[in-house]
Amino acid sequence: MARVRLKYYAVLREQAGCGEETVDTAAADAAGLYDELARRHGFSLGRDRLKVAVNAEFTGWSQRIAEGDEVVFIPPVAGG
Amino acid sequence: MSGFSFSHERIDPAALAAGLADVAAGGFVSFEGWVRNENEGREVRRLDYEAFEELALKEGARIVAEAIERFGIRGARCVHRLGELGLGEVAVWVGVASGHRAEAFAACRYIIDEVKHRLPIWKKEHYLDGDSGWVNCERCAEAAGHAAHGHGHPHDH
Numbered sequence: 001m002a003r004v005r006l007k008y009y010a011v012l013r014e015q016a017g018c019g020e021e022t023v024d025t026a027a028a029d030a031a032g033l034y035d036e037l038a039r040r041h042g043f044s045l046g047r048d049r050l051k052v053a054v055n056a057e058f059t060g061w062s063q064r065i066a067e068g069d070e071v072v073f074i075p076p077v078a079g080g
Numbered sequence: 081m082s083g084f085s086f087s088h089e090r091i092d093p094a095a096l097a098a099g100l101a102d103v104a105a106g107g108f109v110s111f112e113g114w115v116r117n118e119n120e121g122r123e124v125r126r127l128d129y130e131a132f133e134e135l136a137l138k139e140g141a142r143i144v145a146e147a148i149e150r151f152g153i154r155g156a157r158c159v160h161r162l163g164e165l166g167l168g169e170v171a172v173w174v175g176v177a178s179g180h181r182a183e184a185f186a187a188c189r190y191i192i193d194e195v196k197h198r199l200p201i202w203k204k205e206h207y208l209d210g211d212s213g214w215v216n217c218e219r220c221a222e223a224a225g226h227a228a229h230g231h232g233h234p235h236d237h
């Protein structure tokens with residue numbers, strides 16, 4: 001198990017009902033962690049619509065999840 | 081100074097342009113993104129912007145540095161608003177100072193296009209009818225759940 005910090009933005013923040021949380025996860029990678037949280041919070045966006053950042057850098061879904069990581073799932077962006 | 085920043089206050093284009101003053105620059109090009117009263121056929125009354133600031137600041141600085149490197153311009157700056165914006169307010173400002181106009185236009189276009197595609201910034205539209213929605217998220221999410229309309233990728237409808 002790894003204890004990780006999640007930050008949620010935009011539609012994910014509203015669906016999670018919080019801007020951040022700490023969870024203990026057995027997920028091996030970022031993909032597994034999202035699937036776990038999507039089930040818990042009922043996220044409507046599929047993983048194919050999102051990007052993921054670990055410790056404030058973009059990374060891939062196969063990124064291993066380690067104790068103390070800060071993970072952010074990034075919904076489709078709309079700056080400008 | 082980083083080439084990209086956020087502002088929680090109104091953007092002042094004249095002050096930002098003055099910050100790029102350079103006697104070796106023969107051209108200055110700027111772009112302002114304004115809050116429009118309509119999107120995809122719905123009347124908009126205001127917008128809320130939010131960002132994953134830590135990552136957006138790093139990625140935004142990279143975009144401006146790429147533009148300087150790629151187009152050989154003398155200076156560039158981009159500022160994006162956050163928070164609650166009313167109609168007509170400046171949501172994003174890009175300014176480029178350059179020896180000549182061609183690369184100034186090209187670099188300005190590059191920066192705004194990359195900012196829109198790459199930075200973790202989101203906007204929620206509040207409509208006149210009282211409804212609201214996250215741009216590029218909610219209608220596509222609904223559409224994805226509709227068998228006859230199976231888009232699997234983010235885009236504008």
